[in-house]
Structures are given as structure tokens and as C-alpha cells.
Amino acid sequence: MQTIHDRITLEIARGCTRGCRFCQAGMLWRPYRERNASLLMEMAEKMLQETGHEEISLLSLSSGDYSCIEPLIQNLMNRYHSRRVALALPSLRVESLNTTLMEEIKRTRKTSFTLAPEAGTDKMRLIINKGNTSEDLLSTVDKIFSAGWKSIKLYFMLGLPNETKEDWEGIVNLGYEALRAANNRGQVTISLSTFVPKPHTPFQWQRQISLEETYERQDFIRKRIKNRNLSVKWHDAKMSLLEGIFSRGNESAGVLLEAAFRKGCRFDGWTEILRFDLWQEAITETGFKPEDFTRERKIDERLPWDNIDCGVTREFLLEEKQKSENQTVTEDCRFSDCQNCGVCDFSTTKNIFAAKDEIKTVPPSSPVSDIAIGTEKKYRLTFSKIGHSRFLSHLELSQALVRALRRSSLTIAYSFGYHPHPKISFATATAVGMGSRQEYADITAQEYLSDLNLLKSEINSALPEGIEILEISKLSAEEKAIAQMLKGFEYELYLPDTIDSSRLKAMEENIKSFLEASEFKIQKISKGKTVIKDIRPFVQSLILDIAGKKIFFAVPHIQEGSARPADIIAHVLKSDTDESQKIRVVRTKSLLHQS
Numbered sequence: 001m002q003t004i005h006d007r008i009t010l011e012i013a014r015g016c017t018r019g020c021r022f023c024q025a026g027m028l029w030r031p032y033r034e035r036n037a038s039l040l041m042e043m044a045e046k047m048l049q050e051t052g053h054e055e056i057s058l059l060s061l062s063s064g065d066y067s068c069i070e071p072l073i074q075n076l077m078n079r080y081h082s083r084r085v086a087l088a089l090p091s092l093r094v095e096s097l098n099t100t101l102m103e104e105i106k107r108t109r110k111t112s113f114t115l116a117p118e119a120g121t122d123k124m125r126l127i128i129n130k131g132n133t134s135e136d137l138l139s140t141v142d143k144i145f146s147a148g149w150k151s152i153k154l155y156f157m158l159g160l161p162n163e164t165k166e167d168w169e170g171i172v173n174l175g176y177e178a179l180r181a182a183n184n185r186g187q188v189t190i191s192l193s194t195f196v197p198k199p200h201t202p203f204q205w206q207r208q209i210s211l212e213e214t215y216e217r218q219d220f221i222r223k224r225i226k227n228r229n230l231s232v233k234w235h236d237a238k239m240s241l242l243e244g245i246f247s248r249g250n251e252s253a254g255v256l257l258e259a260a261f262r263k264g265c266r267f268d269g270w271t272e273i274l275r276f277d278l279w280q281e282a283i284t285e286t287g288f289k290p291e292d293f294t295r296e297r298k299i300d301e302r303l304p305w306d307n308i309d310c311g312v313t314r315e316f317l318l319e320e321k322q323k324s325e326n327q328t329v330t331e332d333c334r335f336s337d338c339q340n341c342g343v344c345d346f347s348t349t350k351n352i353f354a355a356k357d358e359i360k361t362v363p364p365s366s367p368v369s370d371i372a373i374g375t376e377k378k379y380r381l382t383f384s385k386i387g388h389s390r391f392l393s394h395l396e397l398s399q400a401l402v403r404a405l406r407r408s409s410l411t412i413a414y415s416f417g418y419h420p421h422p423k424i425s426f427a428t429a430t431a432v433g434m435g436s437r438q439e440y441a442d443i444t445a446q447e448y449l450s451d452l453n454l455l456k457s458e459i460n461s462a463l464p465e466g467i468e469i470l471e472i473s474k475l476s477a478e479e480k481a482i483a484q485m486l487k488g489f490e491y492e493l494y495l496p497d498t499i500d501s502s503r504l505k506a507m508e509e510n511i512k513s514f515l516e517a518s519e520f521k522i523q524k525i526s527k528g529k530t531v532i533k534d535i536r537p538f539v540q541s542l543i544l545d546i547a548g549k550k551i552f553f554a555v556p557h558i559q560e561g562s563a564r565p566a567d568i569i570a571h572v573l574k575s576d577t578d579e580s581q582k583i584r585v586v587r588t589k590s591l592l593h594q595s
Helices: 024-028 037-051 069-083 099-105 122-127 134-146 165-182 211-224 237-248 252-262 276-286 314-325 387-391 394-407 452-462 501-516 565-572 577-582
Strands: 008-011 055-059 086-088 114-118 151-158 187-194 230-234 376-385 424-426 435-446 467-474 486-494 521-526 529-534 541-545 550-556 584-592
Touching: 008 037, 037 055, 037 069, 037 394, 055 069, 069 086, 069 099, 086 099, 099 134, 114 122, 114 134, 122 165, 134 151, 134 165, 151 165, 151 211, 165 187, 165 211, 165 230, 187 211, 187 237, 211 230, 211 237, 237 252, 237 276, 252 276, 376 394, 387 435, 394 424, 394 435, 394 452, 394 467, 452 467, 486 565, 501 541, 501 565, 521 565, 565 577
Parallel strands: 008 055, 055 086, 114 151, 151 187, 187 230, 435 584
Antiparallel strands: 376 435, 376 467, 424 435, 486 550, 486 584, 521 529, 541 550
């Protein structure tokens, strides 16, 4: 099951000394430390073998700043391009993205691009010490679309210190300028979030704008975006308020948190689950005043986090605060003099860079287009999905199977184009919660010359518990696709252990009436419309085993339709909601036409 992202996260560097004044991570994680490229190559190989993922994300606060980024990416793509592994750089500064990086990234698949100008005007970028200009952004946008990408996202913050209405207008103007730079080659999305002044940053004394001020800025920008190729999205302002409270709060924030928890607040990071009304009730009942924590702080005021030493000195933060007011730039100490932030002792604590002299060029692997189509063969997998794995969706099942195949010694084939996909097809998709003892999938791969039983063991060792390959067979060129060969299914329904004899008797009568009927029409909702369907022609057999408390039935799979287990349970057995939820459904056979 997908947890966070179905990809490898390869941390290439930790820390950042760019000095963006809003960035807490850039202050806390100093000094800057890079991993050697040779170690990263070893880690990538091991992680791919252990996971079967199809994408490597090069993680850093600013991936483009890694001193050996070009040879690293070239070596990774040379080694893994033929295995259809894509690369992503999720954190890129505008000025660090060059043509070489883009050409390498797109060799396998065009991963997404998000650029973070942060502010709409060069004035604001001086205040936050971002270190790039509107001209840098527009030049990069042109490069991205020229390289074949169809969309980019531009990330901005609202409520930065000394922000004016001209800066709001600057976000709109920069969005339109980016669209013109795209020259009708794709979509530009403006993404807005509310600035939260974080502890241990030069802006920790600043105020956070209110909900009303956030809505005003969002509406200002939204009403001025009137092009279908330029869209705007925004982070929920209520979430940003809560983030500000807990980022800048003291012990009393814990009282609020407990009160909200006891009212039922859970997983509030998801917009669709956030219950801000419950948070408001908790705020009222605890007497908590959010404005006490989002307000501007005095320089001589003791802050709740002053007892924590993160390495960066208070004097440095105050100096940076003054520089922001003067719109003065602080240089990056990796490329200029030490800025006296207080972190380094220059013996054990210092910036560390990857060793350039130990990088060895990896020769390119065989291009994908050079793999002879004639060597590709089709294989049919018979597999089961039982136990907890029955709760996997069809997409999750497919992803788990593909990852296991990629970890085996079989080389699966991929489609061509900008977004290649593995050549795999399933007979049908099983519903979430339904177990199955016999499913089929056809895959295309380079001809496998070893023992297929050994291959089966390899794949099974990499599959989640409950999914098992039962058989692998090589198909002839004349064999029809698995979906065309499917003719029906057999099922077992496991009734609740607590079901009594009178209910079993009623089920028996219901089944008898159904089998004797010439038609059996049911009413269901499909795509918002009420549909009347006769399911009697789609049930070939229906048998109740009273002693075993099981029901067996078979249905055809034909163009006119079929009867689902849910139809049998709800309409033939006449089970109520409670009983339906206790009946376990297992597909025992997927029936195929003979070749």
C-alpha cells in the first residue's frame, strides 16, 4: 500500500546556507553537508533492488546546489535509463536549473517542475534574501517549455514582511509573464500559501497576517487571473492559522491541542477532514487567544523557544532582520566569506562538499530503443489475492506486482513516449475487500531463458503478504489477450458464524424463488441515475451450503453485463447493511475460454 510516495528518496545533501530569511530548515540544518557521488550511486542501486521503484527523487533543500549534480545525474541516467527509472529534483532554485539537467531528467520521463520565486517582485525577494530575479524565473520558464514540458507550478507566499498591494499585483504580473514565456506551450499554475513566521529565523519577531487579510490577498489575485492556461490554487488559510499557533505557541498550545483532540479533531492536515468549527469551539472553551501568538514580537521579548540552541546566534538573526528592512542581500557562505551565523567551528563543524576527484563516469546502458522487439515474449501470471491484501485497490495491486517484477531477473517491457508504462494487462479488477484465489495478468518482457519456477519464487519473495504467484506460463504469439478470453467467475460467500437457522431458512427460500424466476429486476444507482436491471440471466448457479454456512454461485462475463456479488447479497439474499458487511466474498475461479 502506498504510504507517502512510491519512489526512492535519495538525500544528496543536508542543510542550506542560501540564507532565505523565512526558511526555518535553512537555519536549523546548518552547516551544509554533501554526500559523495560514489556513495549515492551505491545507495541508489541498493534501494532500487530493495523496492522496485521507478523513480529516484534527489532530496535536498536545494538539489541544484549540489556541487556534483550534473555528473551525478548523468551517471544515474546512464545506469538506469534502460530500466525505465526516472529522476526528480523536487527542490530546485530558479537559477540552478540548466539545460543539461533538463535533458537528463527527461530521458526516461518528464517529472514535474515546481519553481519557488516566493514573492512577486524583486523588492520582496531582496527582503527575504531569495537571491534571484524575475528575469531569472522567466528565462528558466522558457527553458522548461522549450525542453518539452507542458506545465509548471510557481509557488508564492502571502503576508511576507513589508508586503504591499503592489507586491500582490506583482504575483499576478509574474504569472502572466511566465505564461507569455511559455508561448502557448502549456499550463502555468500559481500556488499561494500564507507566510508563517517561524522560530529561529530572522522573521521570528514578525506578525502573521489574519484570516481576513489572507482572504483579501487570495481574492485579489484570484479575480485578476482570467486565462484558461493560467490557474491559481491556495493553501487553506485556516490551516495556516493553526500552523502559526503551534509554531509560535507556548505550553498553553498543548491545552488547546488536547481540547481539540477530545472534540474529535483528527488528521487535520487534510483539507477534507479539517473540522475548523471544532477548533473554534476548543479555542473558545480554553480561553485561548490566537492573536497572542500570531502578533509581532518585541526584540527584547523572551520567546517560548529561546531556551533551544539551534546553533545560529540571536545576534545573526537580528542582523538579518535589519538587513531585510534595508533590502540588503546576504551572500551564501559556500561561495563567499563567512557570514558569522555562529554554527561552524571550522574543524568538526563546517560545510562539507562531495569529492569531485572520486567521480567515475558510468557508461550508458543499452538504449531502450535498441532492445529488439523480436526478443519480447508474453507471459501469463496466475495469482491469488487473499488475507489483508484483499483491501488493496486494483491500482495498488498493480503497483505492488510491477515493483516485484522489477526486483526479479525478468526484464519487463515498457511502452514508448514521454510517459512509458509497463506492458501489463489484467483479466479484470476485483473490488476492494474481495479476496480471490485465481486472477490473471499478462505481461510483456524480454524472453526469459531460465526456469520459470525460479522466477516465480523471485517474484513471490518481493510481493506483499497475501499476494502470491501460482503459475507463470509463456504464451504463443497467437494467444488472445487475457481480457478477451475471460468468460465468467465462480464465487464463495462466507456467511457470519452468528447467523441462525431461521435466517438460513429464509435465505434458502429467497434463493429458490430467484432460481425459479424467469426474470429478477433490481434497481440501482449508476452515475447518478436510477437503473433497472434484470440480473437473472447473469446467474448460472446459486447453491446454499447450510452446514458450512457458505453460498456458491457462478456468473458469466459477457458484453451484456454480469451480476455482482453485492447484487446477490443485497437483492437475492435480502441482507441488511449490518449482515452485508459481515459476509466475506471470495472469487474462487476466473473462467477462461479455451484457446
